[in-house]
Amino acid sequence: MFRQSRTIITKLRNLSLQCSWRSRGSSAVERALKYTTGQKIHGFTVTEVTAVPDLFLTAVKLNHDVTGAQYLHAARDDTNNLFSVQFRTTPMDSTGVPHILEHTVLCGSQRFPCRDPFFKMLNRSLSTFMNAFTASDYTMYPFSTQNAKDFQNLLSVYLDAVFFPCLRELDFWQEGWRLEHEAPTDPSSRLVFKGVVFNEMKGVFSDNERLYAQHLQNKLLPDHTYSVVSGGEPLAIPDLTWEQLKQFHATHYHPSNARIFTYGDLPLEQHLEQIEREALSKFDRTQPDTAVPPQTPWNKPRIDHVTCSSDALAPDPVKQNTLCMSYLLGDITNTFETFTLNLLSSLMISGPNSPFYKALIEPNIGTDFSSSTGFDGSTRQASFTIGLQGMAEDDCEKVKHIIAQTIDDIIATGFEEEQVEALLHKIEIQMKHQSTSFGLALASYIASCWNHDGDPVELLKISESVSRFRECLKENPHFLQEKVRQYFKDNTHQLTLSMSPDEKFLEKRAEAEEHKLQQKIQSLTDVDNKDIYEKGLQLLAAQNTIQDASCLPALKVSDIEPTIPFTPVQLSAAGGIPVQYCEQPTNGMVYFRAMCNLNSLPEDLKIYVPLFCNVITKLGCGELDYRQQAQRIELKTGGMTVSPQVIPDTDDLDLYEQGIILSSSCLERNLPDMFQLWSDTFNSPHFNDEERLRVLVMMSAQELANGISFSGHSYAMTRAARSLTPSADLQETFSGMDQVKFMKRIAEMADLTSVLRKLPRIKRHLLNPENMRCAVNATPLKMADVQGEMERFTQNIAANRKERKPVRQNIVEKSLDAHTESAASRKLISEPNFKPCQMKTYFQLPFPVNFVSECVRTVPFTHTDFPSLCILARMMTAKYLHGEIREKGGAYGGGVRLGAGGLLSFYSYRDPNSTQTLSAFRGGVEWAREGKFTQQDVDEAKLSVFSAVDAPIAPSDKGLGRFLNGVTDEMKQTYRERLFAVTDKNLIDVAGRYLAVGQQTHGVTILGPENESIRKDPSWVVK
């Protein structure tokens, strides 16, 4: 995977706590405090032990005596243990060498020489996360798991992969690039470029936002490694040789250039012992020359311009320009300065009260901020970028002027105190909220700073930074304004970069690729040609041989817990509205959800539901205009969101619940304020500001259009499912290509008053207590208060209660509590006469790669065949489709999954092929029907399914499956027992009965470039 910069504030958002809900006895945090500086453990020396009470952890810093490898352990009472090793990889060309190396080391190592041990471990482990990333200046390999044995297994595989990889020539061709005959077995077919990274990067740069961000970094920091593309520029990739790859590994993947991070409640000694024994003891010290020197500052600003492909789905086709100004800031190893600049950036751009939002977004010059906008701390020196996307070329000068003027205004007037308070409140919430992937969030939070030899422990002391920030403000009321002057007004290292679409962009790109190809081909001798043909066959043969993975460690099915712990909930009512209370160690937070069905909403308004959800908490309510409302939400809550929901029934594919879910959280002390905000939203939302609505519509249309190149497989799957069940049809309306096109149409409307007038009509049906049920998760101590507040809230909104006739006739009621005769129920829509039908749809889009999906209607969740289908899907993905679609086909990814709604969806991601991939899907079914798999394959698929079933659930989300989908713990346990019981015969049986041609209805969708054979084929609908 190739990762581009993200701002620290995004990382902070994920940095949330998982407090100890296992016994406190002798906690990991306390045990770690007993280490002393200077202590020697298994070849390491402890250099620092620090308690970080804010994050409930103890940080232990160590150095490896011989190699100098740096080590940080964060001891915390969290069972989701994490390991990560990162290397400073600072390439000086755009061949993508660090990225191709990242892929290739995962292809087999000395102790584990089988092909692709990394992907194979996905099926032999209960890992909660496994991945690898290439950033601009480091490469990171993290995994997490809750099982101690699994941790040791994965650690062995990861250490061997990075330190002792095979790096075979064959792996380099497969993952990097190669010249090969289009049909490898046919030497008369033409030669083309192939390779996983080659295709992946073509896909990455088909996304204009990514393209722009890459140019911006290259041009703002032109002196060293940031001037090249670490992931690989597609046309430079074919310049890389296998020798260069091995050389890069030898110099960069050395312990002396490594930083190792472990996290969780497992003992540190064990980790150190294993890391020393299996890896570090085999190395000496080197002097890696990988540091990034500071960029020489410019003495005057620079201006540059780049081009991109034009976007058929852009809200306004003539407004497709991007313009940003980017400023180079200080060194990220200066933690407090970085913290301050990060906060300052948020104050300048976040939310409708920020100066840049007022100056740039509200006048409607562009559709939204450019996605590069904000603080970026991923490079050695941080930067701040501000600008717009979706604007007309003529407006460029105007935008530059506004940016300069806004900076002057900020220097003159500063920020309101309440804005600063709202931001600091946000940080408090982020520290309190508990997520299930805390270790991973921590690893990526410290990665960049540590990579440049900054102090990672310093970064963790967040509340110390907050106090120091408050002091600075108190001592000097102009503290922030002076920073703005220093870093923006008086900073000559600034870049203005514009990007405009070029009609011929893709054509030129294809030409350049063809030119490169011809260059390579012309230099080939007869011997080379013969070699290429033979290597192609060799690779094909290697891909076709059955793999012996027995060298890899594995958990057994018997290592999986046979039963699940039950989550008690209390079902009650407040003001006649059903409420589910769930007591959880939420660390002083309260989580509220409400589900409202939309059964009485007229059909023609349904397509507006996502738009309604998007704007209902952003237009103002009660006494508050939209700015005050935004401020209040930031100051008192962890956010308030509303989103559409389509919930397929667990027993019947033609039955589903439709509605919206309201969701918010707050610190316990702000509970009354949070409910006041919801009451005002129900009682007196504002629907009178067309200009405000236009801003929100443009942003949302732009976001949808931008998302397609990244989530093309989701759009393809949603569309392919559309004609198979009634719930999938509604899902397409809410979140598929139909919705993207609908929002584009709305964004193009000159007058939005007709849309504005629809919102109160929708509100009457959706925000109706008659159709509502609620759920709250909070600590046991707070529950009594919560119940009181719920009573008050339901009284406050009672006037909106109205019985309305449902639009559809067939309503099926399902009790919320299966055990007692409770009156409260979910009201589902039944469509017993729904006729699934076959549909093949092609969306022609300006991408150089395809997203292919085929969807099959199977059975609902409680059906006895559901567990077999689920395991079958996992097994086909790992044992057949991965090889066909990724290894042979050159796609970035592909597989098949079974959704809760009983739809089995095949998919491929960033795929050079289109209809061939459909054949691969069918090949997978035949493979399964013929039983060409082993008991080991079945067991591995089970492990893999259980690692998803048993993924940790945060206290904020416990009990939600029951509240939303009606899936009780008893149902989960039954499902679990059925999963254990699945046999190879069951798999062959369901593959034949459900997936074979002619058995069940299929839907097919492809998103991709112009495709002549499909255009000529009348069985396809081309859009």
Ligand SMILES: [Zn+2]
């Ligand atoms: Zn990649």
